[in-house]
Amino acid sequence: MKVVKDLKKWLELYKEVHEATEELHLAYDYVKEGIASEEEVDAAYKRASELLENLEFRNMLREEADQMSAVLKINSGAGGTESQDWASMLMRMYTRWAEDNGYKVTVNNLQEGDEAGIKTVTMQLEGDYAYGYLKGENGVHRLVRVSPYNAQGKRMTSFASVFVTPLVDDTIEIAINPADYTWDTFRSGGAGGQNVNKVETGVRLRYNYKDPDTGEVREILIENTESRSQLDNRENAMRLLRSMLYDLAMKRRLAERQKVEAGKKKIEWGSQIRSYVFDDRRVKDHRTGYQTSDVNGVMDGKIDGFIKAYLMEFAGKED
Numbered sequence: 001m002k003v004v005k006d007l008k009k010w011l012e013l014y015k016e017v018h019e020a021t022e023e024l025h026l027a028y029d030y031v032k033e034g035i036a037s038e039e040e041v042d043a044a045y046k047r048a049s050e051l052l053e054n055l056e057f058r059n060m061l062r063e064e065a066d067q068m069s070a071v072l073k074i075n076s077g078a079g080g081t082e083s084q085d086w087a088s089m090l091m092r093m094y095t096r097w098a099e100d101n102g103y104k105v106t107v108n109n110l111q112e113g114d115e116a117g118i119k120t121v122t123m124q125l126e127g128d129y130a131y132g133y134l135k136g137e138n139g140v141h142r143l144v145r146v147s148p149y150n151a152q153g154k155r156m157t158s159f160a161s162v163f164v165t166p167l168v169d170d171t172i173e174i175a176i177n178p179a180d181y182t183w184d185t186f187r188s189g190g191a192g193g194q195n196v197n198k199v200e201t202g203v204r205l206r207y208n209y210k211d212p213d214t215g216e217v218r219e220i221l222i223e224n225t226e227s228r229s230q231l232d233n234r235e236n237a238m239r240l241l242r243s244m245l246y247d248l249a250m251k252r253r254l255a256e257r258q259k260v261e262a263g264k265k266k267i268e269w270g271s272q273i274r275s276y277v278f279d280d281r282r283v284k285d286h287r288t289g290y291q292t293s294d295v296n297g298v299m300d301g302k303i304d305g306f307i308k309a310y311l312m313e314f315a316g317k318e319d
Contacts, residue, residue: 013055020048060311065256066132069167073122076113077159084117086143086158089299091121096301103127116149124167131166136310138164139273146279155279159272174245181207185230201230205237209245212252220244274306288313
C-alpha cells in the first residue's frame with residue numbers, strides 16, 4: 001500500500017504539470033487571437049514553471065532513506081552561554097519548520113544551558129520525507145551578532161552543529177526473487193525414525209545475494225534438517241534466509257549511518273555550512289551560494305529556499 005500511495009502521488013504531480021502546460025499552450029493561442037491578455041499568459045507560465053520545478057525537486061528525493069522520518073540533533077559549540085543560546089534558536093527554527101510542514105515533533109533528549117539556551121537536544125520529526133528534506137542541514141551553523149550576553153556589546157561569533165539521521169523503524173521489507181534461489185534435497189542423517197536415510201527430508205537452499213552497493217554476487221547456503229517434513233524444513237530454511245537478509249540490510253544501514261557520522265566536522269572556524277549574520281541582515285549557505293536577507297523569516301522556520309538549493313545541486317550526485 002505504501003508503494004501504491006507513493007506511485008499515486010507521482011501520477012498526481014505529473015498530471016498537474018501536464019494540465020498546467022496544456023493551459024499555457026491554450027493561453028498562448030488565445031492571446032494571438034485576442035481572447036486572452038499577456039498577463040494571463042505570464043500567470044500560466046509562472047504556474048507551469050513552479051509545478052515543474054516542484055516535480056524536479058521531488059525527484060531529488062529518490063533514495064530509500066529520503067522517505068523516512070528524521071532524528072535531528074543539535075549540539076552547542078565552544079563559547080558558553082552565547083553558543084548555548086544559538087543552539088536553542090536553531091532548535092526553535094527547525095521546530096517551526098516542522099510544524100509548518102505538518103511533521104510531528106518529539107523531543108527525546110534535552111540538556112539545558114548553564115544560564116540560558118541548551119547544550120544539546122535530540123528531536124524526532126515524524127512524517128514522509130522528513131529526512132530527505134533535512135539531510136542537507138548536516139554540519140556546522142555559524143552565528144554572528146551583537147551578543148545580549150556581552151556587557152560591552154561586542155559582535156560575537158558562535159557555532160552549533162546539526163546532525164540529521166533517518167529514523168528507521170523495525171519493519172524492513174525483504175524481497176526474495178524466486179529466480180535467485182534453488183533447492184536441493186538430501187537424506188537426513190542420524191538415528192531413529194523410519195524415514196531417516198530413506199526419504200529425502202533434508203533441504204539445501206542456495207541463494208544468490210547481490211550486494212546493493214558493489215553489485216558483487218555471492219552465494220548464501222542454508223541447510224535444514226530440523227523436521228521430518230520436507231515442507232516444514234523448506235519453510236524453516238526460508239525463515240532463516242529472511243533473517244540473514246534482514247541482518248545484512250541492518251548492517252548496510254549502520255554502515256551508511258557511520259559514513260555520515262565520519263563526515264561530521266569540528267564545531268569551529270572554517271567548517272561551517274551556513275552563516276547567519278544578524279547585523280548585516282544576511283543568511284548565506286556556503287555550499288550552494290544561496291542567501292537571503294530575511295533573517296527573521298529564516299529563524300521562524302522559513303528555510304525551504306536553502307533546502308531546495310541544496311537538493312537541486314547535490315542530491316543527484318549522492319552515492
